[in-house]
Structure formats: C-alpha cells, structure tokens
Amino acid sequence: xxxxxxxxxxxxxxxxxxxxxxxxxxxxxxxxxxxxxxxxxxxxxxxxxxxxxxxxxxxxxxxxxxxxxxxxxxxxxxxxxxxxxxxxxxxxxxxxxxxxxxxxxxxxxxxxxxxxxxxxxxxxxxxxxxxxxxxxxxxxxxxxxxxxxxxxxxxxxxxxxxxxxxxxxxxxxxxxxxxxxxxxxxxxxxxxxxxxxxxxxxxxxxxxxxxxxxxxxxxxxxxxxxxxxxxxxxxxxxxxxxxxxxxxxxxxxxxxxxxxxxxxxxxxxxxxxxxxxxxxxxxxxxxxxxxxxxxxxxxxxxxxxxxxxxxx
Amino acid sequence: xxxxxxxxxxxxxxxxxxxxxxxxxxxxxxxxxxxxxxxxxxxxxxxxxxxxxxxxxxxxxxxxxxxxxxxxxxxxxxxxxxxxxxxxxxxxxxxxxxxxxxxxxxxxxxxxxxxxxxxxxxxxxxxxxxxxxxxxxxxxxxxxxxxxxxxxxxxxxxxxxxxxxxxxxxxxxxxxxxxxxxxxxxxxxxxxxxxxxxxxxxxxxxxxxxxxxxxxxxxxxxxxxxxxxxxxxxxxxxxxxxxxxxxxxxxxxxxxxxxxxxxxxxxxxxxxxxxxxxxxxxxxxxxxxxxxxxxxxxxxxxxxxxxxxxxxxxxxxxxxxxxxxxxxxxxxxxxxxxxxxxxxxxxxxxxxxxxxxxxxxxxxxxxxxxxxxxxxxxxxxxxxxxxxxxxxxxxxxxxxxxxxxxxxxxxxxxxxxxxxxxxxxxxxxxxxxxxxxxxxxxxxxxxxxxxxxxxxxxxxxxxxxxxxxxxxxxxxxxxxx
Numbered sequence: 201x202x203x204x205x206x207x208x209x210x211x212x213x214x215x216x217x218x219x220x221x222x223x224x225x226x227x228x229x230x231x232x233x234x235x236x237x238x239x240x241x242x243x244x245x246x247x248x249x250x251x252x253x254x255x256x257x258x259x260x261x262x263x264x265x266x267x268x269x270x271x272x273x274x275x276x277x278x279x280x281x282x283x284x285x286x287x288x289x290x291x292x293x294x295x296x297x298x299x300x301x302x303x304x305x306x307x308x309x310x311x312x313x314x315x316x317x318x319x320x321x322x323x324x325x326x327x328x329x330x331x332x333x334x335x336x337x338x339x340x341x342x343x344x345x346x347x348x349x350x351x352x353x354x355x356x357x358x359x360x361x362x363x364x365x366x367x368x369x370x371x372x373x374x375x376x377x378x379x380x381x382x383x384x385x386x387x388x389x390x391x392x393x394x395x396x397x398x399x400x401x402x403x404x405x406x407x408x409x410x411x412x413x414x415x416x417x418x419x420x421x422x423x424x425x426x427x428x429x430x431x432x433x434x435x436x437x438x439x440x441x442x443x444x445x446x447x448x449x450x451x452x453x454x455x456x457x458x459x460x461x462x463x464x465x466x467x468x469x470x471x472x473x474x475x476x477x478x479x480x481x482x483x484x485x486x487x488x489x490x491x492x493x494x495x496x497x498x499x500x501x502x503x504x505x506x507x508x509x510x511x512x
Numbered sequence: 513x514x515x516x517x518x519x520x521x522x523x524x525x526x527x528x529x530x531x532x533x534x535x536x537x538x539x540x541x542x543x544x545x546x547x548x549x550x551x552x553x554x555x556x557x558x559x560x561x562x563x564x565x566x567x568x569x570x571x572x573x574x575x576x577x578x579x580x581x582x583x584x585x586x587x588x589x590x591x592x593x594x595x596x597x598x599x600x601x602x603x604x605x606x607x608x609x610x611x612x613x614x615x616x617x618x619x620x621x622x623x624x625x626x627x628x629x630x631x632x633x634x635x636x637x638x639x640x641x642x643x644x645x646x647x648x649x650x651x652x653x654x655x656x657x658x659x660x661x662x663x664x665x666x667x668x669x670x671x672x673x674x675x676x677x678x679x680x681x682x683x684x685x686x687x688x689x690x691x692x693x694x695x696x697x698x699x700x701x702x703x704x705x706x707x708x709x710x711x712x713x714x715x716x717x718x719x720x721x722x723x724x725x726x727x728x729x730x731x732x733x734x735x736x737x738x739x740x741x742x743x744x745x746x747x748x749x750x751x752x753x754x755x756x757x758x759x760x761x762x763x764x765x766x767x768x769x770x771x772x773x774x775x776x777x778x779x780x781x782x783x784x785x786x787x788x789x790x791x792x793x794x795x796x797x798x799x800x801x802x803x804x805x806x807x808x809x810x811x812x813x814x815x816x817x818x819x820x821x822x823x824x825x826x827x828x829x830x831x832x833x834x835x836x837x838x839x840x841x842x843x844x845x846x847x848x849x850x851x852x853x854x855x856x857x858x859x860x861x862x863x864x865x866x867x868x869x870x871x872x873x874x875x876x877x878x879x880x881x882x883x884x885x886x887x888x889x890x891x892x893x894x895x896x897x898x899x900x901x902x903x904x905x906x907x908x909x910x911x912x913x914x915x916x917x918x919x920x921x922x923x924x925x926x927x928x929x930x931x932x933x934x935x936x937x938x939x940x941x942x943x944x945x946x947x948x949x950x951x952x953x954x955x956x957x958x959x960x961x962x963x964x965x966x967x968x969x970x971x972x973x974x975x976x977x978x979x980x981x982x983x984x985x986x987x988x989x990x991x992x993x
Contacts, residue, residue: 201532201702201704203704204702204704204707204708207708208711211968211971214968215972215975338518342979345979346979346980350976350979350980
C-alpha cells in the first residue's frame with residue numbers, strides 16, 4: 201500500500217508541479233499580451249449585431265471588437281481592459297431589445313454558453329461584482345485551467361473579436377431567434393436589471409475617460425421585430441430615453457425598413473448589407489458631428505470622397 | 513453522482529482511505545462501509561430513491577432465506593410462490609416507474625383508434641436511476657437460490673453491499689450473485705497490481721466517456737434533433753457519431769466501474785469485448801453488454817427452451833429475447849423495433865447453425881485483418897449502425913424518415929457537418945482499440961514493459977486529453993435505462 205501511495209503521490213506531484221509552472225508562465229504571458237488596437241481611436245463593441253453590421257474598414261481609425269452573444273458585463277470588462285493601454289475617442293456599442301433580456305444572465309451558467317463565454321473572459325472577469333446571477337464556477341475553473349496550466353498560451357486575448365461576415369440571405373429563422381433571445385425554459389425571460397446597470401457602467405466609464413459613447417440598434421428584419429415581446433419593446437424605449445437624457449446619442453435602426461437582400465438572417469446583416477449600412481451610419485455620424493453644439497473636433501470619419509476618390 | 517464529476521473525485525478517495533486504513537482489519541466493517549458509501553452515492557441523485565433499493569434488498573434477502581427453509585421436494589409450490597413474489601415485486605417496480613405511462617398511452621391510443629376515446633391520467637414519475645440494473649441483479653440472487661445454485665446469505669450487510677455496490681449500481685455490469693456475493697464473504701487485502709490495473713482502466717474509461725463519447729454526443733444530438741435539415745451524407749455521420757457515442761459512453765462507464773471495484777479488491781465481470789470488431793451479429797451480441805445478454809440468456813432464453821425444439825420455438829424464443837432486451841432499454845416502440853431488427857439479423861445465423869462461429873478474437877496474433885474478415889466486420893458494423901438509428905430516434909416515424917433520407921440521392925452530397933478533428937480522434941481511438949483487442953480493455957497491457965517515464969508519459973497524455981479535449985458534459989446514456 202505504501203509503495204502504491206508513493207507512486208500515486210509522485211505521479212500527482214509531477215503533474216501538479218508542471219501545471220503550477222505553466223500557470224506562472226502564463227500569468228507572465230498575460231501581462232505581455234495586452235489588447236493592442238494599433239492606434240485605432242474608435243472601437244465597435246457589443247454582440248453579433250454590431251459585429252456583423254459595421255465594417256470597420258469603412259470607418260476612419262475603427263476596430264470592430266464585438267463578439268457573438270456578448271452580454272453587457274463582458275463588454276464593460278473588455279473596455280476597462282482595453283483602456284489600460286489604449287486611448288479611445290469613440291465607443292460605438294450595440295444596443296438592441298435582446299441586450300436587455302434576462303437570458304443574458306444565464307450565459308455564465310447555461311451549459312450551452314458558459315464554456316464559450318469563459319474561454320473569452322477568463323483574464324478579465326469580475327464575477328464577484330455580479331450580483332444576482334449564477335456563475336458555473338466549476339466550468340470556469342476548468343476553462344481557466346485549460347488555458348493557463350498546460351502550455352505557454354500566446355493568446356490570452358480571446359475577448360477581442362474581429363469583423364467577419366458572409367454573403368448569405370435566409371430570414372426564415374425568426375421563430376428560433378426570438379425563442380433564443382427572449383425566452384428561457386419556454387418562459388418569457390424578463391428584463392435583466394443587471395444588463396441595464398452595466399450599460400450605464402459603460403456610459404459612466406466613457407464619461408470618466410472623456411470618450412464619446414454612441415449606442416446603435418442595428419437593422420432587424422420586420423418578421424423578427426413583429427415578434428419581440430411587448431415587455432422588451434417597452435424596456436428598450438425606456439432605456440433609450442434614459443440614455444438620451446444622459447447625453448448618449450442613440451441610433452435606432454431597429455424598426456427601419458431595410459432591403460431584404462441585405463439580411464444574413466432575421467437579425468443580422470450580411471456582408472453587402474453591412475457595407476451599405478456602415479456607409480449610411482457614417483454619414484449620420486458626420487452629420488451629428490457637424491450639427492452638434494458641442495462638436496468634438498477630433499471625431500473624424502472617412503468621407504465618400506476619401507473612400508472612393510470621387511466628390512460627395 | 514457522475515463518475516466524471518468533482519463530487520465523485522472527492523467521494524472516491526475518502527471511501528478509499530476509510531476502506532484501507534480504518535476498516536481494513538474487519539470484514540464486517542469493510543462491508544458496512546461499502547454499504548453506507550453506496551447508499552450515499554445513490555442518494556446523491558435523489559434520497560427518495562433509497563427507499564426503493566432498501567425495500568428491494570429486504571424483500572429479496574427475506575425471500576432467499578424463506579426459499580432455503582422450504583423442502584425442495586415437498587414444498588415446491590411454496591418455493592415457487594416465494595420466487596414469484598420476488599419477481600413480481602422487482603418487476604412491478606420496474607413496470608410502474610418505467611412502463612406505466614407507455615402502456616397507458618398505447619392503451620388510450622388503441623381505444624381512440626377503435627372509436628372509443630377514453631381519458632386517463634399519466635403518472636408524473638421520476639425514473640429512479642439504475643432501477644433496471646439493480647432489480648435484475650437482485651432477481652439473479654433469488655432465481656439462483658431457487659435453482660439451488662447459491663446458498664442464501666444470512667449476512668444482511670453483505671447482501672445489502674452486494675445489491676448496492678456503488679461502482680456498478682446505476683449502469684452495470686449486472687453482476688450475478690454467484691460471482692459477486694462470495695467476494696463479500698472474504699476480507700479484501702490490498703493488491704498493488706490490481707489497484708494499478710484498476711486506475712489504468714478508470715483512466716481509459718474516462719477517456720472514452722469524456723473525450724470520445726461526449727464530443728460525439730454534441731454532433732449526434734445536433735444531427736438527430738434537426739435531421740430534417742440535413743442531407744443523407746450528414747445523417748450517416750450522425751448515425752456513426754451516435755454509434756461511437758453509445759459504445760464509448762457505456763463501455764467507458766463499465767471500465768470506470770470495473771476499475772473502481774479493483775481499487776477495493778473486487779473483481780467484476782467484463783461487460784464489453786470490442787463489439788465493433790465482430791464478424792457477425794451473433795459475435796456482436798457475445799461482445800456487447802455481456803452482463804445483460806447473458807442474464808437474458810440464462811434467465812429467460814434457456815428457461816423458454818433456448819434454441820432447442822422446433823423451428824417455431826426457435827424463432828419465437830429469439831424474437832422474445834431480443835424484443836424484451838430492447839424493451840428493457842426503454843418504454844418506446846423504437847427500442848422494441850431495435851430489438852426486433854437485431855432478432856432478424858440473428859435468426860438466419862441461428863437457423864443455419866452459424867451462430868457459434870467466430871468465438872476467438874478477430875485476426876488473433878495478427879496486426880491487420882484479412883480481406884474476408886474486413887468485409888465481415890464492415891457488414892456487421894453497418895447493420896449495427898442502422899439498428900442504432902432506431903435506438904436513438906425520438907419515434908419510429910423519425911427513425912424511418914432518418915433512414916429514408918440516408919438511402920436517397922442526398923447520400924452522395926458533401927456533408928453539411930464535417931468535424932474533421934473529431935473524426936481523426938475516433939480513428940485514432942479505434943486504432944488503439946484494435947491493437948489492444950486481445951486484452952481485457954484496450955490499454956490493459958499497453959506500455960507495461962516500457963520504462964516508467966514512457967509509461968507515465970502515456971498516462972499524462974490521457975489525463976491531459978481528458979482535461980483539454982472533453983466535450984460538453986453529458987449524462988451517461990444508460991442512466992436513463
């Protein structure tokens with residue numbers, strides 16, 4: 201028995217030593233791997249709606265770092281991390297009906313989402329600040345263990361997304377999307393107070409750092425918008441007004457008519473739609489910059505002239 | 513608690529330490545610890561389940577003793593009555609918890625079909641985990657006592673420990689009383705080789721379950737749950753993923769169960785013997801879920817007459833055994849059809865007296881099989897995969913639609929889902945299984961002659977694979993049975 205226990209102890213001990221060494225090495229690597237926006241002054245953040253809708257190449261000095269299914273608390277942590285090493289003028293943040301859904305409160309606990317979320321946010325999480333939502337700690341530590349304890353990991357910045365799109369067009373998925381966004385266990389998920397709170401935290405963070413925050417509700421197909429539960433529509437309008445009162449411009453394209461062929465599916469734009477929309481949005485931003493009394497002189501957007509070489 | 517959970521990772525060392533360091537000098541205490549640990553293990557799912565297993569234990573303990581007190585010649589009817597008491601109570605539990613709603617729904621549907629709709633309330637019952645396994649285990653005790661193959665035990669603790677033995681309680685192997693119960697009469701002495709073999713088998717079982725089965729499950733579930741959206745070629749992949757999922761899930765669990773038992777000095781029966789390398793269906797059923805198939809053979813097939821008697825009897829018995837086996841798995845027509853399909857596969861071999869071929873391991877002593885063997889393995893495997901479609905499908909209609917799409921022109925299109933990494937993992941896994949097919953489990957003898965650093969490197973590789981390559985956590989499939 202003693203021989204067996206010694207061998208078992210040695211086996212476990214070697215494994216423990218190796219994993220601890222790797223953990224220390226990765227802590228060091230994490231320090232070196234800060235998100236580098238390469239001088240970009242505008243970031244587009246949020247979930248898949250801004251991710252698919254805004255082509256950063258059509259905006260001056262912009263980076264689209266949105267990621268699919270990202271809840272507002274993750275966006276907040278991401279921005280805090282980015283601002284440690286980067287200077288920003290403008291944050292364009294996705295703001296839509298489903299961002300206020302309490303389905304978002306399940307993303308750190310639901311078996312489908314938890315591992316994917318943890319894979320991104322393990323270096324920047326602040327779970328202790330999240331009140332009232334459950335976090336699957338076991339899956340989190342397992343994910344962190346995978347990323348920190350086996351090999352020198354040179355990609356600890358999985359929380360930074362990049363723009364990507366496709367040229368497909370199929371809007372028949374609205375029933376599934378509505379169910380996924382607004383219902384949990386077949387019941388109306390309700391409004392997430394925590395999401396609203398973190399949206400305001402982003403606003404406050406931008407205000408402290410003298411960054412212009414713009415909220416954008418990207419185009420949604422009419423089949424999708426017609427099915428959004430009423431409580432989410434009301435909550436969205438309330439929060440929109442609150443943000444507007446606090447001086448945050450809200451660009452609401454959610455109910456706007458948009459060419460059917462520009463949709464990837466019922467709630468995302470495809471590549472062609474994103475290009476058209478980004479140009480249109482850019483013009484709105486330029487108009488805003490021109491017309492506002494407290495115009496920020498350092499907000500510059502690429503004009504059509506610069507883009508195409510032709511006159512506006 | 514699941515074998516691949518933190519709860520079990522804490523539970524097992526505690527029980528191990530108590531077993532070998534605290535109670536090791538006393539047989540009774542060893543058995544009491546096993547019994548209590550097993551009740552904790554089982555009650556972890558739901559403490560209410562304990563009442564059933566404890567009641568079943570009392571009934572069969574009492575029946576065993578009562579049978580032995582009757583004169584085998586003078587009190588035949590009394591002995592039979594006692595036996596049937598045990599059978600009816602055990603199968604009664606199974607019937608109520610597992611099959612009541614199935615029979616009720618079919619009853620109501622049949623009457624509606626005939627134009628006499630009736631209303632009936634189904635029961636909202638949770639199926640106790642492992643009920644299909646431990647009821648069969650206790651039945652084997654009373655039947656063997658009745659047949660005179662086993663002396664009934666007076667040691668209630670030993671009997672309770674046998675019934676509830678936690679490594680194999682919820683998903684087998686279904687142990688015969690003649691094999692497992694006597695092991696509770698002798699004090700277990702720690703054996704390092706047995707313990708190390710046990711750990712190796714646990715490691716391999718975890719790898720099969722967590723790396724192969726759980727990863728296959730993600731794709732199998734996606735394809736089966738949305739089968740209407742996919743082409744025939746994708747559905748073939750879905751069927752294959754389920755084929756490997758069910759094998760690795762179930763045999764993985766059995767490996768962990770057997771390995772864990774070895775840590776405590778117990779020897780459980782082998783439950784899987786590389787069934788996907790079988791050359792015919794008869795061989796497949798000698799290698800798949802061995803504890804269940806032999807149970808049905810000994811307690812149902814042989815009493816019915818087995819393969820003796822006329823043609824009608826042979827056909828009847830074959831269908832009974834396979835259909836009951838299918839029905840044991842679940843209260844759904846899909847399982848019954850799965851069983852019937854296997855009966856159809858098996859019958860020609862039985863009638864042509866070809867069901868006792870291929871008793872030795874395929875390509876014994878050789879690295880690669882011959883062309884003929886390869887063809888037979890491929891054919892048997894394909895038939896098995898087709899049958900698994902019924903096992904996995906939600907309904908009979910779903911299964912037929914699934915197979916219909918497979919055997920359509922869309923079979924020749926490029927699959928919409930092609931997880932290359934997973935397919936390579938499965939291929940690598942099957943190569944390891946092939947190399948180790950003459951052993952008790954694939955890595956049983958792997959690396960035993962290597963130097964320690966190489967051998968431990970292999971173990972570390974498996975541990976890291978389990979930690980990094982694990983799929984989304986899935987419950988063991990056979991828990992639902």
